[in-house]
Amino acid sequence: MKKTREKTELSELTTGEKDNFVKNVLVTASSVSGMKTALEISRLGLKITLLEKETELQDNHADIVDQGTVEIRNSLLQKIEKDKNINVVSPASIIKIEGTAGNFSVKIKKDNDVFFQKYGAVVIAGQNLTETVPVFLNFHNTGIMSQQKLGRLLGDSPHTVSPVIRKAKTIAFVFNDSGENSRKLTMSGLKYTCLLKKNTNCEVYVFISHLIVDSGGMEKLYREARVLGVIFIKYNENYKIISNKNGSIGIAAKDIFLDADIELFCDILVIGEKFIPCIQEDGLKTGYDTEGFYQDANVYLYPVSSRRRGIYFVGECRGDQDMMRTNVDVLNAALNSYELLSGFDIHSGGNVKVESEKCKVCLTCIRVCPHQAIRLVPFSDPAQQEAKNVAGIFPEACYDCGACSAMCPAKAIDFEFKRAPLNEYSDEQILKEIECLKQDDLPVFCCAESAFLAAERAVEINLYYSPRVKIIRVPCIGRVDLIHLFKAFEQKVPGVLLAGCPEQACTHLEGNIRAKDRVKYARELLKGMGIGEERLGIVFIGPDMAHRFVREISEMLERCST
């Protein structure tokens, strides 16, 4: 029953023209970054709904980095209350986001209610989507505490220091240096060491392997800490937590500079937390990075875009961002939403069409589209009695990668060849180019964003490559389907090469990986036809790599000429 209701909701959505774009932006969750985003977008003249998971607007990380953020938060709260463009809904959360840029239909849960609401753009601005977890949970009352707890016991003035801390003679820190996301916690750790030195009389030691100091004045803070007398011990490999007969806790590590094992006993051992995402429910379909935070680790999406046009990420939900960076994210997301909904974001995609009559409703295309641009839409086939739902591409979300076209088993999807420059990517045109191949030619399918630029640069800087190489430009090597490959071999060419973006830098996220899988599959088929697998190649080449391009094609020529 519930399913069918969702379906009707879905089909109700209409193809969006710019004028039909909903001028409302949904911002969630309402941490400092969320509140700032809402205010910023309001200044640009759009209406905002601010979703808050808890009953009241709050910010659960305010204490980590800067005590000052509490005041900032309070002043933001006041401004939000006064702002007529902002509507706060709490406690509520997003269940999923259907639809495409300009016309999202967001399923929202409020109290026990679940309902759909339309928004033009969605900004996910959640500190609430992250957590700092203590690395050691089972060390209660042993003198080990998390950095956050120390921060609370310490306060920010000499008078707020808790007696627990005041009693301690030696305090040792182990900073978390888990890599990618350790900036913010290192910064707060450094601040705490300085505060300890200023407000108490204890000895402070810091154990660390790599100290992150690359932004936010951290190098200066590191200096300040050393001047105040904090002792930094840099270790190799790992540290161990130890204890002695008296029950004191300590830490053992190998000091790199002294090349000696160091043991240090202390009254309080502070262990830096790990900064992790806490995304429980995900109806966003926008992908994650390698650490599990929102937003794929793909340079084309930075700073705030996601694989779905119209959904933006701000601040900590996309990784460890300090306040400066978060603020820059806020401005980026605000401008992007504004551009999208004011029709300034000129979108070049949407030139791929489904021939509804041919669609067998296998849903392959819906599954492969990296940008979530395909949904089922009602279609009444004149040849058939009843109306049915078929795949439909929403131009405002499509980026013309051609992945759907290559994967559709019914060959129902193609680039619209009426529009002049784009007919280049239509099946008709690609097949024509293949038909023109001569027996000795090496066709190289080049991604327009990477390998094709490398090939152009090769010509520019006068690198020689064989005239037998025939370059066929495609929007993404994910566009090249099996038919193209076999048609090429039918022309008796010695080999076929696909050249796309380096792994994890595909402009269409996974087009190059799909192509790689397809090549693997095609090689099996070719083997069956007596064609050696070395004759079908795939390489990953960055846009500047003219030399590499020339080397790869020469090697390929050599390989298949023998």
Next chain:
Amino acid sequence: MKKKVLVIGAGIAGISAALELAKCDFYVYLLEKNASIGGWVSSFTCKAHDKCTKCSVCVAKRKIREVLVHPDISILTNSTLKQCHGEIGHFDVEIEQNPMHTDQELQEQKLAVHAIIPAIGFELFDVKQYGRLGYGRYRGVLTGFDLEKTMLENGNLHFPVNNTHAPSIAFIQCAGSRNDNNNYCSRVCCKYAMRFALLIKHLNPAVSVTIFFIDIQNAGKGFAPVYEECVGSIQFIRGIPVEVIENPGKRLEVRYENIAQGNVKRDVFDFIILSAGIVPRPGTWDLARKLGINLDEYGFFGTTGTFNSNDTNVKGIFTAGSCQGPKDIPDTIAHGIAAAERIVEVFAK
């Protein structure tokens, strides 16, 4: 009539801001003191081996291509700002354009703009000041920037063929950063060193790569896999060498302190790459004076407001990019767009 904005400096920061403003119906004058645009990035190369190492050069170059053809952005090369008066909404600026050919005269142009974005970028620390590291004296000692250029032009570094030694290269980090004068971290050099280390190893598997460092800066979205790959294949040595000299075999001998053993260690390499730090451009002070904006303690453009890194003390002037402090390309682009937002916000109806 379109609102007009003057962007000073056509590096990736200025370009990002200009593109965004032009999108939002502004007309942009993009001022560049050199003959070509793009700033440092235009001489950088993609640093992917088979996997992308997230250097973002491709994204920056795509923006450069875009800005060249945008109808609402007028690019004024060989030009600098001569004077500036006024306030937000109506700045009167005078532009000086150097002639392309020596027989032509210096051209001056007066423009009226609504807002200004200074985005003049950074300068590399002059590593010749560290004479003992041999830059400028030995051919094999390069800066990170020289390496970028060489790799872009030649696609590889050509190691001398030698039967007695395996070819090798070392990176020396923090040349001109994190010291008493510049007590900040340049942010980009650890990462590009690691990216190049992987790329060079990929192109020349026989080469051994060493990185001398103080702390490796491996934070930043998407960098964890790159760092992990480095840990397996690259030698990391903590400590900055004291001296580089050429040995009789024309190879470069690096001397560094081994504190544990209390002696000096020596290693021999074919190339030494100095990760020269990021410092303010010499012109920063002059431009700040003309615009009436403040500098920070290091000589970068200063900003006002809590956690805001675009607003200057003059209303209507917003800084963008690495002229405000060291930034990598993604941060620079984001900062440029943020500066554009500050302007759109003021003038949007």
